[in-house]
Amino acid sequence: GRGVLPGGVPGVAAGRAVVIGAGVSGWNAATVALGMGFHVTLLDRDLDKLREADRFFGNRVQTVASNAFELERAVLAADLVIGAVLIPGARAPKLVTNEMVSRMKPGSVLVDIAIDQGGCFEDSRPTTHAEPTYRVHDSVFYCVANMPGAVPHTSTHALTNATLPYIVELANRGWREAVRRDAALAKGLNTHEGRVTYGPVGEAHGLDVVDIATVLA
Structure with missing residues (x-):
């Protein structure tokens, strides 16, 4: 990782977590990230889901309508990116490209919750609980299939x-x-x-x- 304390300390900013997808997994990921003290940004294309998230989280989470520009901007500023995009029964779309990862902060972490559906990052590949991570450019990927198995x-x-x-x-x-x-x-x-x-x-x-x-x- 980047050596960043999620919640920061007095005089030092908290880490930035970006959650892609405002479904059940995305909401839970945002909740955990909030509990750790991250500044959390939640992206989705569905405005109804974002409105619901706003009502639930209030101003503790920044909701953003996802498009290519906003997604790239959020990812490049993040210390932690959580991919929680799910299309039931179908492959997950590849939203975070290798080129984007190459420009992320050194030591940034990407967690692909959608790995069981093929993953939503271009560089995602299934890993195991025994060997959960690998590096791409200067970033760390966590793509464990069946994460609840932990x-x-x-x-x-x-x-x-x-x-x-x-x-x-x-x-x-x-x-x-x-x-x-x-x-x-x-x-x-x-x-x-x-x-x-x-x-x-x-x-x-x-x-x-x-x-x-x-x-x-």
Whole structure:
């Protein structure tokens, strides 16, 4: 890292954290960064999400409508960049380029939460908890796949709490009837008998997509 204390000390400025993406992961990343004392900037293209973030965080977080200019300006000023861009079922867009990284502050850190979806930094590649980081130019990348695996007890209970009601529905009704009754389950069906049923997955892999209504008929 840059040797910067996130919260600073009297007479010395706090570090700057930039969070790209104002979804659930982005909000949590911003909350943690705030707790560490960073000056936090949250970027997203969705103004409704930014308004919601403003209401939640107040003036503790600076929200910025993301575009190429604002993104580059924020990244180059940052000590820490957290990529939290997620398009459900699809590859994450590559927003931070190698050229941008080459101009970042020496020792700056980039954390790619979207690595399970391919990552949102051009130089991202999956790493492990055993060897979590690598360097690109003068910056440090942290791109551990399955980051919640660092706290397996907590993450397993959290995942079970979220998924168990759906599992019970599938067990009680069978997958086809459960999917017919629950739109959330229907959105979660990606493939059936070798055919892709979810558009973003088909697009990401260059495969034809079958309408889910055909599968459920």
